[in-house]
Amino acid sequence: MPAHTLPTATILGYPRIGRRRELKRAVESYWRGASDEAELRATAKDLRAATLARLVELGLPAEGGAIPDSFSFYDQVLDATLALGAIPERFADISGSDLVTYFALARGDRDHQPLEMTKWFDTNYHYSVPEIDERTPFGANASALVERLAEAADQGIETRPVLVGPVTYLLLAKASDEAGEGFRPIDRLADVVAVYAELLRALAAAGAQWVQIDEPALVSDSLSVSREETLALVERVYAELGAIPVGERPAILLTAPYGDSSAALARLGALPVEAVQADLVRGSLPEDALASGALAEAFADTQLVAGVVDGRNIWRTDLRAAFATAERLKNAGIATVIGTSNNLQHVPHDVADETKLDARLRSWLAFADQKVAQVATLARGLSEGAAAIEPELAETERILADRAAAPGVRIDGIRSRVDAVTAEDRNRAAEGDRRDAQRGLGIPELATTTIGSFPQTAEIRKARAAHGKGEIDEETYEGFLRAEIERVIRLQEEIGLDVLVHGEAERNDMVQYFAELLDGFAVTEHGWVQSYGTRATRPSILWGDVSRPNPMTVRWSSYAQSLTERPVKGMLTGPVTILAWSFVRDDQPLSDTASQVALALRDEIDDLVDAGISIVQVDEPALRELLPLDRDRQAAYLDWSVGAFRLATAGAAPGVQIHTHLCYSEFGEIIDAVDGLDADVTSIEAARSRMDVVEPLGDHGYSRGIGPGVYDIHSPRIPSVEEQAELIRIAAARIPGEQLWVNPDCGLKTRGYDETVASLKNLVSAAQTVREAAVRA
Template sequence: TKWFDTNYHYIVPEIATGTEFALNPEKVLAELKETQHQRINARPVLIGPITFLALSKAVDGANAPIARLDELIPLYAQLLGLLAEAGAGWVQLDEPVLVTDILDNGPELAEHTYTALGAHRERPAIFVATYFGGLDAAMPALARTPIEAIGIDLVAGEAPSAAAVPGLADKTVVAGIVDGRNIWRTDLEAALGRLTDLSNTAKSVAVSTSCSTLHVPYSLTAETDIDDRLRSWLSFGAEKVTEVVTLAQALHGGPDTVALAIEASRAAISSRAADPRLCDGQIRARIDSIATSGSRRGSAEVRRATQAARLNLPPLPTTTIGSYPQTSAIRKARAALRAGEIGQDEYTRQMRAEIAAVITLQEELGLDVLVHGEPERNDMVQYFAEQLNGFFATANGWVQSYGTRCVRPPILYGDVSRPHPMTVDWTTYAQSLTDKPVKGMLTGPVTILAWSFVRDDQPLADTANQIALAIRDETVDLESAGIAIIQVDEPALRELLPLRSADKADYLAWAVAAFRLATSGVSDSTQIHTHLCYSEFGEVIGAIADLDADVTSIEAARSHMEVLDDLNAIGFGSSVGPGVYDIHSPRIPAAAEIAELLRSALKAVPAERLWVNPDCGLKTRSSAEVSGSLRNLVIAAERARAEG
């Protein structure tokens, strides 16, 4: 699942009643030894015990894992002793869960845990790091413990005052003043002012990034095709390290020691603020106009009747989510176009051949609503970013998502607009090959926002509305070209949910408003679909209903359709397509297995509102896996219709 509100993934530990904790220190000790051999003064970094248990999952009827904290603390104490013996002067324990309200008693647990760990004499100095939000009530709790350093995120939170947080006089505060999650250059002058104020609060202040630089690309030096003005606004991982060093020099030696760096920072900040690409009055006026006139279509009942008459689909219509396998031939053609080895006409010819093959496959399988397969798309966000004003797509700005999988988030630096249609030609070509409806496939504004590096000079809601306006124009063009069904995917709706409950309602309000802005420009006879995945939907289930899509396809196979009960509990009345098989597995599900899931779904959703589809897109599966699975999906749907 996702690491807090980032696009980084982690494996969730599962803890049963019979799970026994035991220490295995070999990996961390070996890594420490390796750095020592290279004469690196390294600080081991470990997830803290509170965060480890708070993010773990109870299984087989076990109590919440956090209840077992006292079993884990002695093992951490033992590990600290081993690290001290191995020569570690410091150890960093990451406790980002303390900036959230996941735990009702986070501050109390923090004081309990770090009083216990700090009491051990044979240990390295302890640095408790927090990030992704303000530490708030947990700050004084940690300050009362005998640890040596506390890390705070000054990008997402505020600096503590000596009056509000007694106990910092004997602590080092590690000030996360350089943004570790975004790629904008730090305003060194403003940052130095905040650091100077903070230095009056604590024993000492160490300058740092707000979190790990895992979340940003390695270095700007790899980007050669970028205009000088935009480059001057940016700071990737290596550049952020330089900013940290520069600020530390200024804090301890005075600003005159880094006068040139401060002047360069000042010039870059001024250049960015004055750039005309950051403010397009026409875009802002259009958004205000639509907001004033409203962004609603007819009622769900009216739309359902109008669309049923137009589409004439059978009960339990079958479809897929969007993407089909990205074959080596597709990737080779895209690389050849990028390298100039083939022209746009030849690339279009090859992509059309791929589209035709996908349409033929779907017709042979007997699917009811088709897709074009998205062979032309390198990524569901980058594809659109490359065609929208206000975005820059990097050449080498790779960021780890999990394991060896990396993504290349585009940079959203200015006001967003659509200079030309982005998907109409591909979609209408696919529609010309079949009499069955072909879905137009778009990525929603919140997901584009979540999977990009976003400008930090205006509210996210304003930026989301600009993206929504561009998507809205695309939906209108698709409708005008005869496309009867348009899908606007929002897999990241849950991902951007704020970490504190008090902030969630405001986020969901503007996220829903952006989606509705994007999808309300078409007539009632055009069917709007959305797709959500990668999520635990409980906290956003009401927002899913508020999106007001005509059909919502949703990841459900692994949860055995539990999400349908959640939707029913809030009176969800639109059509829904719960995923009937898990596309993340290469296993081909049997028709009987899918039919059984459909029977379960039909207990919660009437046949006239139930769609049949996989969990997610098929981009990562092989052609054989796709054909076998979809064949069984169609067979299962036919059985369910016959039984109904």
Template structure:
């Protein structure tokens, strides 16, 4: 007799540890402070404790807990599980059955090989490693890692649900390896047979449910169509469901609503379908719930993701219960709309949040209890969980009436700028005016941050805790700025930065200085690997009470005759890397942040700073997954960026920076930002983006990154020179900037010194070898 699907579940859970235990274990292993056995014991403990905690929170039924753990990235893990690996790894399986070093070589690179390309996971701030599929790749079932997770959990008293990226999504996100002639999706039927072999192995191990995540079915994927992906899913899951020996199949479609994919999955033979029914998705697609009720046959168990897995606001349980009961289904479970990978662990750890704001929040643990409360209410009525439903109602009322949320002055200013398109003088006028800056051909610079040493972090922590006073803290930060300026002058960089030692994070730092935001102590979320961020929480109208960066930038400029860039984070990135309000449209918050930053730009300009960089690495990240909604988003997001510099003089050079995005999809929007210089990630993709730039006719300064800062390896002068040479085929020297892919915060000084020295040497070699003219 098969196990029924649990009435309450989540589709994924944070894996870094409530106190970032995995991050510390990873970095200790990479640094050689612990060995493989120590690392394995550490993460084993973390996983088992997570299972115990989820059971305590209410996920006690068999297979209610997903085995969604990964050492680094779940896409990489699935690619290895099915044998989809790069051709230069010698066919080594780098899953749990093989060496950790081989696994991490794919993720981080080594001195001998570059890492896999990294990009954003749909419209989230999580980064995944892009699988590369060669013509010679032979798919092979390697379920060792999944089987070990199952056995480990069973030994600890839990029947967990193995999780894999589904075959359609895996190939939709993969890229052809260099020299490949076959598109990844063309090999779906072949890959499906390997997934079937994996199902057989799981069934033999006594597994009754397996989860396949298929978010590609809610998105418009370049190079294919929604209809083609839906047909691929129908064919794939019909094959998998027809297997004689298999667990029951639970397919999830997070991050939005299914269109063609809904009828395709409904008739494919799967056993359960998980859908995103969060308030955000219901708002974007009001017909989604009725469409589900009308399309899904009784034979497919519906797992309704009513609890938002991506934002931190407590759920309106009464409204969600109305939606669930309105589906009119007997075969129904409650879940999160997405994996809880995207939210922090628990509000209970926070001691410094404003009391009223804290009351409005729900992190991963709290969301699990909301799932359990909804599932119980669905079966027994809301009166079965009076405390949960009464609290949800108080949250709704107090947020709506809070004077902390609304600021009449900010609202009036935002309304007054409603017709401002943000355009400055034309580009030709600005180029002529900026000749006074004296910028050479192939100018070298960095993106902003320099390594954050233990001493710098300690000084910030001591100041925050009151152990050092303002004067001592300022002295420590100035000493680090001196170090950064001296290093850049020593290396021969042209345009300098102050290094941002005072900033814990490029978004959090600004949030701490803007009204309308609050920040957490322990609200860490995984971005990739061991990289974690603490997204600020945007709860109200935004304004800037005082200057934020001016003092530090002015000091750096006083220490050198070279130009020093002012460094700001743009409004769209601040939104994308924060937990945002769900009570107003995003464009309202974007305009408010843009106007607050415009005040900062005006003060920098008044302080004599002639180059100001406004970073927007997340511009592509918020792009709607469906193409029909993208033009509207790009219109308001680009306008918000332009508001930041709308009133600066033509002599002030405005830079922006974008990273880890599919730039070709938004090249018109990048151009519409109207920045004087745009720096972009390009090293891992070996300048692929330049085809988009050249094809579009981008006419202003461009800095395609040549140093991949997300890997610890030091690129050689020859490698860097080759990238510069490739860039010069598309961009003339007077418009080409030489810079890293991104900020240097996560690297250490020996790596940075060597890499930047090679960058400057590569640039000089190009100048020496060719006649560069303006």
């Protein structure tokens, strides 16, 4: 039995934004200057106290480090940057409290661009990317962690501070602009590990018994070093940190969430740390090492936190299956702790808040609070024996059976339609034939267009909210939207764009809009999940077989088309993105669910075309995001995701031009998949990277239409004609003019009208300038 033992129930982290997004409101009020730092800190403190009390109430032991302190004002990677003192030199002139520096890094200010943000592993959460170079200063700053430890102790709770681990931290960092040629942040590992050692000593001195260090880099094949190298780095680092005697440092729980660590697990268990967590939802048990006894040997002095409760979805855990996994470990002689697969920051707070949800559906769900209770139940079973929790196991079984048999979960007609899908259904006519058939659209070289949404003004939001609450009737709302569409169409004509859009004023969100109109989805009231900083989204729940009772967008698109001679694009969100930004049923492969969504969209395209629309854009910004971290699973993913997009779009006749739009990530590494979508035109985010994507596309010999964004819509800045023309020229150097489209990076919904109109006018002039130069040449 290990000398330092974690209680048998734990979680890796808990949502920190507050049940009613209290932290968001407090932080934003501080940013506005409506409250001061002391007020913000007081609100945050109350929120933490309520969270800790709640976790104890839900069954986590108050003593022994079972409860993680996963609080963050903004982002856990940014917290690590502060704890390591790794403030980039370009922020060195900022004065004020730690919190002033912290938010300056997060959001920038008048004189500083913020740290870049990017997606955290394969989640929809964004972290602030550390900027490291040869001269980045490092020095331990444990004050925030120590303060919270003491605060919890006052409440009678022994918390476990949580840190992003050194290997993951550096592998997720980028080299700063000042870094020398060939410098890699991971080159600074030795310096950083020395600071972690100091942090650990400070935490022990402050009374921390346990610390949690997260190393999700262990499960990813998408980093700059191979997984084997990551493991070797982790071994080196934890040999060093582990060599500090416990007492001078807290006992260490090393975690590997978000994926499969089974191949590395025995080696992790052999490290001189006191506990290791494995994600047993995304990952699996190392069967061979378990059978041979090698796993038990590696874990002889180490506890294994079995991440059997899913921290990524909102479904009630199959307790019997989870318990069986944990029991196998225990029966193999391994000191087993029940845990979650990852930090619960990716799920909403509490199902009990969803009073408007159908009661039967609600009984199938588990948000963070329910998951914590499940962990506690399983842990009780582990210590007292299965019989002690048999009532809970039996109840779960009954509820899962109810879910499986409930109306709407499996609908024969939908299933037989999916079963009948053939390879043919995913193929459009040959490219050349499509090109010929689309000539009638009259699209010029370097055609100009936008990505779909126009600014969502306060007026639009107000009308939508009033309509939602029933304060204005259907007819009034419809009239409002029609007026808005007409305004946007006239504006685009005046600006001189070639292919128009209706502006998406009717959409609250590009996924939720469709979720509300499709059968098989439910929408929550308080199911907020942090997306980054103070931003949260409310993913819909895809619980049943998906079908489309009525057309979803035809009314708006056909009205827009009726107003103009120029082509108007129909606008749909693609099947992969709909799945990526929802909580999706876990009782069948994603590929099956994707086919159902794809067929619903296919019918929508049919209806759009019947109503006179000849260009349809199907957005897939999340295509890259769902790419599995595990290389072995990537091909299968790309196969079904590309297949779903093709199923959605391939019903269109050759004369219908299909567009898609990709943004938010680097698509260079999945260029074959982008090609595989077989869209006639693909718009892609590119302005900020100065057209980086053009090179892989050029090398690939991409033959269809492509619109690398020339206007960065992430800031209110108005890009000049010359600036946009220059980006068009960069693209034109690699891609023939007849393939090239000119468009912004993404939708304009977050922008204001003044800057949008000015920027789009410049965009049209830029395209014109480059066209004229080509004619003269």
